[in-house]
Amino acid sequence: MPAPTEFIKYVDAHKDAFIARLGEAVAIPSVSGDPSHRQDVINMAGFIKRLLEPLGVKVELKDIGMEKQTDGSELPLPPVVFGVLGDNPNKKTILLYAHYDVQPALVTDGWNTDPFTLSPDNEGRLFGRGSTDDKGPLIAWINIIEAHVKLGLELPVNLRFCFEGMEESGSEGLDDLIIREKNGFFESCDCVCICDNYWMNDRTPCLTYGVRGMSYYRLVVSGPARDLHSGLFGNTVHEPMTDLILLMSKLVTPNGEILIPGLDKLVAPLTDTERKRYETLDFALTDIEDQVGAKIVLSDDKARVLMGRMRNPSLSLHGIEGAFYGPGAKTVIPAKVQGKFSIRLVPNMTPENVDPLVVKYLHDEFAKLKSKNTLKVENIHGGKPWMADPDHWNYRAAIKATEKVYKKKPDLTREGGSIPVTLTFADVLGLNVLLLPMGRGDDGAHSTNEKLDTYNYIEGTKLLGTYLHEIAVTN
Numbered sequence: 001m002p003a004p005t006e007f008i009k010y011v012d013a014h015k016d017a018f019i020a021r022l023g024e025a026v027a028i029p030s031v032s033g034d035p036s037h038r039q040d041v042i043n044m045a046g047f048i049k050r051l052l053e054p055l056g057v058k059v060e061l062k063d064i065g066m067e068k069q070t071d072g073s074e075l076p077l078p079p080v081v082f083g084v085l086g087d088n089p090n091k092k093t094i095l096l097y098a099h100y101d102v103q104p105a106l107v108t109d110g111w112n113t114d115p116f117t118l119s120p121d122n123e124g125r126l127f128g129r130g131s132t133d134d135k136g137p138l139i140a141w142i143n144i145i146e147a148h149v150k151l152g153l154e155l156p157v158n159l160r161f162c163f164e165g166m167e168e169s170g171s172e173g174l175d176d177l178i179i180r181e182k183n184g185f186f187e188s189c190d191c192v193c194i195c196d197n198y199w200m201n202d203r204t205p206c207l208t209y210g211v212r213g214m215s216y217y218r219l220v221v222s223g224p225a226r227d228l229h230s231g232l233f234g235n236t237v238h239e240p241m242t243d244l245i246l247l248m249s250k251l252v253t254p255n256g257e258i259l260i261p262g263l264d265k266l267v268a269p270l271t272d273t274e275r276k277r278y279e280t281l282d283f284a285l286t287d288i289e290d291q292v293g294a295k296i297v298l299s300d301d302k303a304r305v306l307m308g309r310m311r312n313p314s315l316s317l318h319g320i321e322g323a324f325y326g327p328g329a330k331t332v333i334p335a336k337v338q339g340k341f342s343i344r345l346v347p348n349m350t351p352e353n354v355d356p357l358v359v360k361y362l363h364d365e366f367a368k369l370k371s372k373n374t375l376k377v378e379n380i381h382g383g384k385p386w387m388a389d390p391d392h393w394n395y396r397a398a399i400k401a402t403e404k405v406y407k408k409k410p411d412l413t414r415e416g417g418s419i420p421v422t423l424t425f426a427d428v429l430g431l432n433v434l435l436l437p438m439g440r441g442d443d444g445a446h447s448t449n450e451k452l453d454t455y456n457y458i459e460g461t462k463l464l465g466t467y468l469h470e471i472a473v474t475n
């Protein structure tokens with residue numbers, strides 16, 4: 001069943017209003033990883049509720065408890081927005097997931113515009129934190145409902161919305177809620193659609209049937225009771241930063257090879273058929289170069305590069321808390337430093353089988369330093385990898401919708417990023433999960449100058465709406 005022409009026309013006619021609505025969403029700095037923005041994250045949930053209720057969606061803000069901070073204090077977790085639209089037993093029920101929190105962003109990181117003011121340029125790019133990850137897609141679902149309500153068009157499916165506010169910080173509290181509501185809110189759901197990842201390039205739409213998991217670590221080295229003067233105490237005491245830098249340098253080579261023994265043995269073996277799949281995807285090394293803005297790809301072998309993103313683990317060093325990083329030349333020996341790194345997990349890795357290997361390796365390496373400082377290794381948050389069977393009516397409907405809107409067959413991809421809840425939806429609810437992305441590979445999610453192209457926002461809105469119509473008639 002094609003999406004009614006009136007719907008497509010409505011989306012085109014309301015482009016400016018839809019952009020303005022995305023602008024209102026971007027203006028709420030809902031940074032889940034920054035305690036000082038927690039109220040903004042909570043306000044974002046209220047904003048969504050106020051948009052959904054006038055459209056006839058029954059909304060409940062589900063309290064999921066408190067988050068413990070490193071200093072022992074507690075912060076309220078942002079509520080999960082549950083929404084119900086339609087209860088017709090003759091229609092399929094589609095569960096739509098998106099997240100309303102965003103990564104941190106400061107102008108001083110290198111943004112050309114204020115990250116929390118949606119700023120269009122003359123090429124139709126909409127710059128702003130969360131524009132592509134994941135406020136654009138979330139607002140698109142609301143635009144779709146609005147179009148149907150205003151046009152008096154009946155939706156061909158029942159909908160359940162599950163919008164969370166902690167995805168960028170490990171989705172704390174969400175798994176427990178899903179387990180509790182398995183036979184309640186989620187009972188009638190037939191499949192899941194998540195719009196929270198990206199095409200591989202700027203040309204070819206894709207459907208995604210896998211995400212990597214993640215284990216995020218904090219490596220704490222401490223020694224002196226306070227910060228020290230390097231002139232007085234350099235070459236006199238064991239320096240935490242020196243120990244930490246050495247340990248962090250032992251995790252991964254500049255070629256991306258992970259140095260922790262045993263991790264490679266956990267990775268599911270590669271078959272010839274699988275390797276061939278990477279060779280046929282519409283992807284060129286220049287796509288990566290364009291996305292990162294430099295010619296720094298690890299290999300000339302296209303399949304090797306794609307597998308590095310989609311089916312092999314990666315280890316990235318993110319930062320050092322407690323280190324001197326400001327302008328000037330402060331001659332300090334920091335007393336306590338925390339190195340942050342994460343490992344993207346692939347089948348058959350899990351935080352449970354990876355953690356002991358990481359912890360043992362780091363303690364063994366630390367022992368070799370014969371330092372009198374102390375080391376603590378902590379897993380801050382984690383999630384398992386996930387893969388779905390794309391031979392399912394959920395994917396067939398999305399393929400048909402993509403061909404109708406973009407006049408192109410979508411690529412079938414695996415996502416390098418992580419969306420922890422995918423596996424929970426699949427395992428706990430026993431549902432097929434589809435990732436149907438809106439944005440492009442060069443959107444700069446998590447980066448400075450994150451953007452969503454107006455074209456992707458508008459055509460993506462048509463795609464998601466068309467998918468709802470196709471799914472109603474696809475077996």
Ligand SMILES: C[C@H](N)C(=O)N[C@@H](Cc1c[nH]cn1)C(=O)O
Nearest residue numbers: 133167168169170196417418419
């Ligand atoms: C792919 C998704 N849009 C995303 O960005 N996920 C994050 C999830 C995360 C986990 N810890 C911190 N963030 C990601 O892949 O980094």
Ligand SMILES: [Zn+2]
Nearest residue numbers: 099133134196
């Ligand atoms: Zn996201």
Ligand SMILES: [Zn+2]
Nearest residue numbers: 133168445446
């Ligand atoms: Zn993200």
